[in-house]
Amino acid sequence: MDYIIRATTADGGVRAFAANMGQCVQTAFEIHNTSPVMTAALGRCLTASAMMGCMLKSDDDIITLSIKGDGPGKGIVVTSDSKARVRGYCFENNVDIPLKKNGKLDVSGAIGNGTLTVLRDMGLKEPYVGQVPLVSGEIAEDITYYYAVSEQIPSAVSLGTLIDRDYSVKQAGGFIIQIMPDADENMIDAIENKIKTIPAITKMLEDKMTLEDILNYVLGDFKVNILDKITPKYYCSCSREKVYKALLSVGREELEDMLKKDKKAVVHCHFCNKDYEFDEQCLIDMLS
Numbered sequence: 001m002d003y004i005i006r007a008t009t010a011d012g013g014v015r016a017f018a019a020n021m022g023q024c025v026q027t028a029f030e031i032h033n034t035s036p037v038m039t040a041a042l043g044r045c046l047t048a049s050a051m052m053g054c055m056l057k058s059d060d061d062i063i064t065l066s067i068k069g070d071g072p073g074k075g076i077v078v079t080s081d082s083k084a085r086v087r088g089y090c091f092e093n094n095v096d097i098p099l100k101k102n103g104k105l106d107v108s109g110a111i112g113n114g115t116l117t118v119l120r121d122m123g124l125k126e127p128y129v130g131q132v133p134l135v136s137g138e139i140a141e142d143i144t145y146y147y148a149v150s151e152q153i154p155s156a157v158s159l160g161t162l163i164d165r166d167y168s169v170k171q172a173g174g175f176i177i178q179i180m181p182d183a184d185e186n187m188i189d190a191i192e193n194k195i196k197t198i199p200a201i202t203k204m205l206e207d208k209m210t211l212e213d214i215l216n217y218v219l220g221d222f223k224v225n226i227l228d229k230i231t232p233k234y235y236c237s238c239s240r241e242k243v244y245k246a247l248l249s250v251g252r253e254e255l256e257d258m259l260k261k262d263k264k265a266v267v268h269c270h271f272c273n274k275d276y277e278f279d280e281q282c283l284i285d286m287l288s
Contacts, residue, residue: 004084004230005211006054010223013183014191017051018175018211019232024050024086025161025172027234031273035094036163037105038073043161044107044139045078046086047174050232053080056120064119069137071112072097077270084232087271105163108137116142118150140174147178154179154188156195160202171205175214190221236272243267243276248286259283 004019025043028034034042049065056063061082068075072095078088100106113134120128130150134142140159147155159174177195179188195218198204204214215224247255247265258265263280278286 002232003211004050004054004232005215005226006228006230007215007224007226009187009219010225011182011187013180013187014177014219014222015180016175016177016215016219016224017054018215019047019051019084019173020205020211021047021050021172021174021232022169022205024232024234026169028088029167029169031234032089032093034090035096036167037097037107037110038090038093038095039163039167039169040105040161041073041107041110041139042076042078042088042090043169043172044159044174045076046088046234047159047161047172048139048143048157048176049078049080049088050084050086051174051176052118053082053084053086054228054230056082056122058082058122060123062121064117064121065143066117066119067111067114067134067139067142068117069112069114069134071095071108071110071114071137073110073112075111075114079271084230085235086232087234087236089270107139111137111139113137116146118146143176156191158195158198158201160200160205162202162206171202173201173205173211175201175211175218177218187222191219194218194220236269236274238269238272238274238276240276243269244278247278252287255283255287259287 002020002023007016029039052063064079066077074091076090080086095110097106097109117131132146132149135145140157144155144157147153156177162171164170265278267276
């Protein structure tokens with residue numbers, strides 16, 4: 001079962017998030033029919049955005065992660081709200097590149113060099129936007145770098161997506177551990193040393209470890225307090241009504257051009273792969 005936990009250490013020196021996202025990532029795979037390396041990349045991004053969404057304060061806040069690279073995958077966009085309702089898509093769904101020397105999927109090779117942009121829409125006049133160069137294209141390291149540079153929060157990020165032989169999602173999950181300003185140096189050193197020795201997140205999930213087990217394993221020298229449990233969901237908020245309003249907003253001249261050239265309008269949602277078609281009469285009504 002997919003779920004996310006939010007936790008702190010007893011002294012408040014660390015806050016932590018851990019996520020099991022297998023079903024959400026499987027849903028994304030079924031919607032987009034991605035190749036294994038792009039399923040892995042999208043899965044890591046969805047997992048990260050879900051945990052980062054849980055950091056949002058208001059129900060209406062939205063976080064968007066946008067990765068743009070010069071590799072064959074070109075990029076990924078994912079969003080989450082504070083309830084960890086996620087959605088996302090790849091710029092290129094079907095990328096086939098050789099495995100890395102260790103036999104693992106080459107997510108970095110699929111993404112290439114580029115940028116990570118994090119946009120927080122908190123209902124203000126302008127959203128908060130932070131952008132950093134990709135340091136590896138492996139996603140977890142890039143988000144770690146983002147937190148260090150854009151938010152000055154020392155963080156450890158682990159993300160993983162394990163693909164089965166039939167290309168379905170076997171495991172997907174991750175954690176984000178963040179050091180708060182009042183954490184002492186001994187705690188920081190202990191956590192850094194522990195993280196260097198732990199298995200991959202997908203290996204721990206394969207071994208039937210719960211998220212609680214994983215955080216207790218990583219932060220075992222400190223008492224872990226579980227604060228909350230959230231159920232993530234792959235959820236697209238698009239609807240015919242929203243698309244209709246968006247079409248109205250494009251302006252009379254563009255609507256007339258659609259009517260003249262195609263006698264209809266077809267709008268595609270990248271997040272859920274749905275097409276919304278508006279026929280000739282509908283366009284005429286919009287213009288009246």
